[in-house]
Amino acid sequence: MTENTQQQTAATTELPTQYTPAEVEGPLYERWVERGYFEADAKSEKPPYTIVIPPPNVTGSLHLGHAFQHTLMDALVRRKRMQGFEALWLPGMDHAGIATQNKVEQQLAEEGKSRHDLGREEFVERVWQWKEEYGGRILGQMRRLGDGVDWSRERFTMDEGLSRAVQTIFKKLYDDELIYRAERIINWCPRCLTAISDIEVEYQEDAGELVSIRYGEGEESLVVATTRAETMLGDTAVAVHPDDERYKHLVGKQIKLPLTDRTIPVVADTHVDPEFGTGAVKVTPAHDPNDFAIGQRHDLPSLSVMDEHGVITVHGPFLGLDRFEARSAIVGALKEQGRIVAEKRPYMHSVGHCSRCKTTVEPRLSMQWWVKVGPLAQQAGDAVRDGRVKIHPEDMSRRYFDWVDNMHDWCISRQLWWGHRIPIWYGPNGEVVCLGPDDEAPTGEGWTQDPDVLDTWFSSGLWPFSTLGWPEKTPDLEKFYSTDVLLTGHDIIFFWVARMMMFGLYAMDGQVPFTTIALTGLVRDEFGKKMSKSNPNAVDPLDWMDAYGSDAVRFTLAKGANPGADVPIGEDWVQASRNFANKIWNATRFAMMNGATIEGPLPDASQMSATDRWILSRLNETVAQVDAYYEDFQFAKLSESLYHFAWDEVFAWYVELSKTTFFAGGEQAKVSGRVLGEVLDVMLRLLHPIVPFVTDTLWTTLTGGESLVIADWPKDSGFRDKAAEEEIELVQRLVTEVRRFRKEQGLQDAQKVPARLELAGTALVAHEAAIRQLLRLQSEGEGFAATASLPVAGATVSLDLSGTIDVAAERKRLAKDLAAAEKEKAQAEGKLGNEAFLAKAPDNVVDKIRTRLAKAEEDIARIQAQLERLPQA
Numbered sequence: 001m002t003e004n005t006q007q008q009t010a011a012t013t014e015l016p017t018q019y020t021p022a023e024v025e026g027p028l029y030e031r032w033v034e035r036g037y038f039e040a041d042a043k044s045e046k047p048p049y050t051i052v053i054p055p056p057n058v059t060g061s062l063h064l065g066h067a068f069q070h071t072l073m074d075a076l077v078r079r080k081r082m083q084g085f086e087a088l089w090l091p092g093m094d095h096a097g098i099a100t101q102n103k104v105e106q107q108l109a110e111e112g113k114s115r116h117d118l119g120r121e122e123f124v125e126r127v128w129q130w131k132e133e134y135g136g137r138i139l140g141q142m143r144r145l146g147d148g149v150d151w152s153r154e155r156f157t158m159d160e161g162l163s164r165a166v167q168t169i170f171k172k173l174y175d176d177e178l179i180y181r182a183e184r185i186i187n188w189c190p191r192c193l194t195a196i197s198d199i200e201v202e203y204q205e206d207a208g209e210l211v212s213i214r215y216g217e218g219e220e221s222l223v224v225a226t227t228r229a230e231t232m233l234g235d236t237a238v239a240v241h242p243d244d245e246r247y248k249h250l251v252g253k254q255i256k257l258p259l260t261d262r263t264i265p266v267v268a269d270t271h272v273d274p275e276f277g278t279g280a281v282k283v284t285p286a287h288d289p290n291d292f293a294i295g296q297r298h299d300l301p302s303l304s305v306m307d308e309h310g311v312i313t314v315h316g317p318f319l320g321l322d323r324f325e326a327r328s329a330i331v332g333a334l335k336e337q338g339r340i341v342a343e344k345r346p347y348m349h350s351v352g353h354c355s356r357c358k359t360t361v362e363p364r365l366s367m368q369w370w371v372k373v374g375p376l377a378q379q380a381g382d383a384v385r386d387g388r389v390k391i392h393p394e395d396m397s398r399r400y401f402d403w404v405d406n407m408h409d410w411c412i413s414r415q416l417w418w419g420h421r422i423p424i425w426y427g428p429n430g431e432v433v434c435l436g437p438d439d440e441a442p443t444g445e446g447w448t449q450d451p452d453v454l455d456t457w458f459s460s461g462l463w464p465f466s467t468l469g470w471p472e473k474t475p476d477l478e479k480f481y482s483t484d485v486l487l488t489g490h491d492i493i494f495f496w497v498a499r500m501m502m503f504g505l506y507a508m509d510g511q512v513p514f515t516t517i518a519l520t521g522l523v524r525d526e527f528g529k530k531m532s533k534s535n536p537n538a539v540d541p542l543d544w545m546d547a548y549g550s551d552a553v554r555f556t557l558a559k560g561a562n563p564g565a566d567v568p569i570g571e572d573w574v575q576a577s578r579n580f581a582n583k584i585w586n587a588t589r590f591a592m593m594n595g596a597t598i599e600g601p602l603p604d605a606s607q608m609s610a611t612d613r614w615i616l617s618r619l620n621e622t623v624a625q626v627d628a629y630y631e632d633f634q635f636a637k638l639s640e641s642l643y644h645f646a647w648d649e650v651f652a653w654y655v656e657l658s659k660t661t662f663f664a665g666g667e668q669a670k671v672s673g674r675v676l677g678e679v680l681d682v683m684l685r686l687l688h689p690i691v692p693f694v695t696d697t698l699w700t701t702l703t704g705g706e707s708l709v710i711a712d713w714p715k716d717s718g719f720r721d722k723a724a725e726e727e728i729e730l731v732q733r734l735v736t737e738v739r740r741f742r743k744e745q746g747l748q749d750a751q752k753v754p755a756r757l758e759l760a761g762t763a764l765v766a767h768e769a770a771i772r773q774l775l776r777l778q779s780e781g782e783g784f785a786a787t788a789s790l791p792v793a794g795a796t797v798s799l800d801l802s803g804t805i806d807v808a809a810e811r812k813r814l815a816k817d818l819a820a821a822e823k824e825k826a827q828a829e830g831k832l833g834n835e836a837f838l839a840k841a842p843d844n845v846v847d848k849i850r851t852r853l854a855k856a857e858e859d860i861a862r863i864q865a866q867l868e869r870l871p872q873a
Helices: 005-016 020-034 063-080 097-108 120-134 138-145 159-176 231-235 289-298 323-336 374-385 393-406 456-458 475-479 489-506 540-548 548-558 570-594 609-631 635-663 665-687 692-703 722-744 763-773 808-832 834-842 845-867
Strands: 048-052 086-092 180-189 195-198 203-215 221-227 238-240 254-256 264-267 279-281 340-354 361-369 391-392 425-426 433-434 481-487 514-520 524-527 568-571 753-758 788-792 793-799
Touching: 005 264, 005 568, 020 138, 020 540, 020 548, 020 692, 020 793, 048 475, 063 086, 063 138, 063 481, 063 514, 063 524, 063 540, 063 548, 063 609, 086 393, 138 221, 138 540, 138 548, 159 180, 159 433, 159 489, 159 808, 180 289, 203 254, 203 323, 221 231, 221 238, 221 279, 231 323, 238 289, 238 635, 238 753, 254 692, 264 808, 323 340, 374 393, 374 489, 374 845, 391 393, 481 489, 489 514, 540 548, 540 570, 548 568, 548 570, 548 635, 548 692, 568 793, 570 635, 570 692, 570 788, 609 722, 609 763, 635 665, 635 722, 635 763, 635 788, 665 692, 722 763, 722 788, 722 793, 808 845
Parallel strands: 048 086, 048 481, 238 264, 391 514, 481 514, 524 568
Antiparallel strands: 180 195, 180 361, 203 221, 203 340, 238 279, 254 264, 425 433, 753 793, 788 793
16 A cells, blocks of 8 residues: 555545534635635736626625525636636625615614714715625625635725726716706605616506596596596696597697696697597606606696605695595595596506515606616627627527617616715806716815715626726736626616626727626525515525535535526425435545545556446546536536436446445456546536535545645546446346336345346346345355246346245235226226216316326236236245
């Protein structure tokens, strides 16, 4: 035994008999970080590979969706690092304007204060304090999961460098007339007291009311229907279709607006659908986007009737009422005047809610800042159409094009204090000045800065290049931009992906922000239901990591990751992945204690057994298969391939088939030990990106290497041996068939049975010892009398079951099972033969009965075969 082999044996025996993730994962991760394995070098001559992490909110904590996407990103980056790329996975957080401000305002409310008590400057300082104390919890949780990110490059959307990037691109867009200020209808949240974008509005079916109201008098009257009666106080017209004969006599005339002293015109507009409702619609330009467009076309005034809290501001009996209180009061007043023609309650209709606080959104006319997205969206669409950026899976491209090709101008101003303040200054004489990051703010009396901040998604849209140092020409930007893969959920194509495309192409002179967009689905529970904090199916991934280890959680998530498809996950599946990690540990430890080694060159194929050549052939096929799946983002398939190879082919077959060789010792045992060492070495490398902790621990013990994080990724050597594969397939067929027979006969797995193996003329001859070992078959011995013979794979296995089972009892049991199966068959046939039943029964019921019949027939055939194989009593 050489010195290296002695050291390896000693290290192996020091491995605990059981794998305990809690004792391994934390210290091992810190060792990876301390040694700088995840830090990328912009001066390296290696080809770059870059992923920027979708920045989680500073207020957030790790949920299964994060864990899912981080697992996949980590796998991509770890593999590329092992392949020799200068791999950068850049971490960071989003300042989450509305969510973070809400957190701090809640904290102040507990102290009996509001942000206005502090003032803007002190409030912002308070938010920074909150961020330092409570924000970034998710970063520690990312470590727990095993994220191989470059912590030395951690960024935050409000840090100095990224703030400079935000101000730079704002001024550039402003100077290019792609940012402008205008009064338009926006989505307003009366709870958050800010504008929110269209894609931050969640629509749900609410039970409201539909009220039909008569406007005007006598023949010069018409009926309009509304779900928001309170907005009628701001009506400035009624619109009808120009071709609607019912109302042609009213077009251009004035009619009385109920509950007010005003009259309003009837206008003809093609937007109105004459087939919907009464064909007449009330027009409230200040409180509805469609009405606003009609108002623009007909030069109608816009009357705002609510303040920012959704409280009525119109003088009269409804002044000071909340919008919902006003709705009921106005309907009541209209009833008193006999103006209500019809009411429908409940009336289910789609209502917009703030995605953060769930408050019903109020369309509101407001002066805001906008991005003119037309030219930017055109470039973002063209980059995918001409192939510079590929979307995977490809069928998701339609969703992307639906968005970028129909994008409305983007409202980017928010009425908050926390965020990037809009760099616009207003002078005493109407001056408007936009400042870049190096410009001095105007001084003198009367100059004020715009009070609003930018939408959080504005700064997030710069993430792929601002995090690398833009607008400066940094070594990081030169080395790592364009990034390679954006891996994210298909649900934020609109929030984030399209905006990064627009800003990246604009700021970087047509250079795309990433070359591939890999879209994932959403994580759901095991029944396919969406997980939510408000539902009992919500899972904290840290709880599963505590119970089963991070590797188990990661492998479960990767195993369910089909491109673009939602991922169902249940705790049973995590337990199964934990069992897989334990199997890797136990089987590898056993193999290392019984001769597996990487010492010396791999023996020539001529020195190997068929079993050795088979496993090396399967190993190289697996390497090629896994590589192909990685390139196609087929994480579920590559995980399944690795699971099958490790559990089934290496541990269940190769190790078991080789035990007789190892126990016999000699030169062949040394050859097989070297082959097994090679297989374990490559297998652990292949598994490492998905399950990094257990694999690194085992691999460093097996090889004496420093770490799998910096080891080489395996390559397909091209070795294939189809003859060996066919030979071992024969062994597997024979062993599987005999095992099935033993099970049918009720034999225990460890129960030994005398047997005669007739293998002459087949490739199975060389495997007799292994076959007997696997099947617990003894030699024939004296008095051997075959009670059952199994022809399989060109050979015959004869078994003497006398004395091993109670034949009479077994016949009795099988006869009972046969009678039950025949009864089930007769019942199914009876129903299927009943024409009256078939005429009335639903198709799914009939299908179930046909399935029961087929199952009964299969059971009958199986049981009869078992009875025939039993020895005669």
